[in-house]
Amino acid sequence: MNILHIDASPLGHFSVSRQLTAAVVGKLIAEDPGARVFHRDLIENPISHLSGELLQVLRPVPGSTPPSGPTLRAEADQTEQLIGELLAANVLVIGAPMYNFSIPSQLKAWIDRVAQAGRTFRYTSEGPQGLAVGKKVIVVSTRGGVYAGTAFEAAMDHQEAYLRTVLNFLGMTDVTFVRAEGIAIQKEEALAAANRQIAELHVTSARAA
Numbered sequence: 566m567n568i569l570h571i572d573a574s575p576l577g578h579f580s581v582s583r584q585l586t587a588a589v590v591g592k593l594i595a596e597d598p599g600a601r602v603f604h605r606d607l608i609e610n611p612i613s614h615l616s617g618e619l620l621q622v623l624r625p626v627p628g629s630t631p632p633s634g635p636t637l638r639a640e641a642d643q644t645e646q647l648i649g650e651l652l653a654a655n656v657l658v659i660g661a662p663m664y665n666f667s668i669p670s671q672l673k674a675w676i677d678r679v680a681q682a683g684r685t686f687r688y689t690s691e692g693p694q695g696l697a698v699g700k701k702v703i704v705v706s707t708r709g710g711v712y713a714g715t716a717f718e719a720a721m722d723h724q725e726a727y728l729r730t731v732l733n734f735l736g737m738t739d740v741t742f743v744r745a746e747g748i749a750i751q752k753e754e755a756l757a758a759a760n761r762q763i764a765e766l767h768v769t770s771a772r773a774a
Contacts, residue, residue, distance in 0.1 A: 695736020
């Protein structure tokens with residue numbers, strides 16, 4: 566089993582999402598001691614946001630000459646590396662704290678790099694088709710407030726809803742959210758609830774072919 570472990574919180578050892586993604590990965594390794602883990606830390610090794618020039622390289626306009634140069638080549642090579650890591654993984658563990666009702670910009674930068682037509686999805690006459698299929702995704706969702714099941718959830722939750730949408734779009738439909746809500750209100754209770762979910766996880770079927 567190949568595990569891609571992604572962290573996006575800048576809080577270091579104070580981060581709840583990092584604590585919980587580590588617990589998830591630990592549970593997966595306990596179930597499959599032969600699992601291989603690649604840790605992509607989006608804070609220690611940040612990914613630059615898309616620029617106009619890089620977009621022309623990654624998604625060239627027919628008939629145009631894309632810009633070039635060593636910096637753009639390095640950025641394009643990094644994009645290929647990120648896509649390769651995603652496609653090689655059987656399981657993704659994604660730490661996704663809620664920032665202002667959405668996700669950290671560092672995580673959005675990763676999504677913008679791996680969401681590439683012809684690589685992780687394609688357009689067909691019947692609509693878009695995800696190509697990053699056959700993967701289990703575990704999203705550790707951490708929130709200072711409480712949103713799930715509330716009357717204002719649909720209006721304010723642009724974190725979990727967005728992640729489920731984009732992951733499904735890329736072909737990853739087996740998505741589980743491990744949720745720690747109300748951290749700013751009752752942190753210990755939120756952690757206990759998330760750890761109970763982690764204890765119940767079983768994904769040993771997601772192994773390399």
